[in-house]
Amino acid sequence: MNFKSALLAAALLISTAAASAAPITLTPSLGSTTEYSATFAGNAAVNSFTLDLTSFGAATEFFGQVSANLTGGSGYNVTGVTFDGLSFVPVTNTSGKNSSDYWTLDLSSLTASVHQIIVSGTPLGNSPGFVGSLSLNVSAVPEAETYAMMMAGMGLVGFMARRRRNQA
Numbered sequence: 001m002n003f004k005s006a007l008l009a010a011a012l013l014i015s016t017a018a019a020s021a022a023p024i025t026l027t028p029s030l031g032s033t034t035e036y037s038a039t040f041a042g043n044a045a046v047n048s049f050t051l052d053l054t055s056f057g058a059a060t061e062f063f064g065q066v067s068a069n070l071t072g073g074s075g076y077n078v079t080g081v082t083f084d085g086l087s088f089v090p091v092t093n094t095s096g097k098n099s100s101d102y103w104t105l106d107l108s109s110l111t112a113s114v115h116q117i118i119v120s121g122t123p124l125g126n127s128p129g130f131v132g133s134l135s136l137n138v139s140a141v142p143e144a145e146t147y148a149m150m151m152a153g154m155g156l157v158g159f160m161a162r163r164r165r166n167q168a
Helices: 002-019 144-167
Strands: 022-024 035-042 046-052 060-083 089-092 100-110 114-123 129-140
Touching (some): 022 035
Antiparallel strands (some): 046 114
């Protein structure tokens, strides 16, 4: 009975370690308030990362192109990159040691929540691994109060224009 319990505990520990994902932390690009970037690395056949955007708040929208630049270092052939299950498109995908790959994904918008990035590939050589960089653009999304104030202002301008026209 003890052997079964130990085996079950070991299997649970291994599955928990495999299911955990390394966090990716965004930092502002030098001199920019709208561009953010991050670096990450891995060396397994399937590498899972989390990108936590909740600190930006609900009034934030990420847009445009998410790009991942992956350098094979001493040996890693990237075969796929996904973002929340959406596949990146390889712009440059070379195989072999010391290769550099560039993958992109066009997004109309991205919510301020936790996202998952998975990089899969083939480790090569004695010290396999890759180093990746990720870049995102960000913009503020106006709050509902901003739209309400804009509509009230437009209504007031329309009211004043109509009043002048009726007085003339």
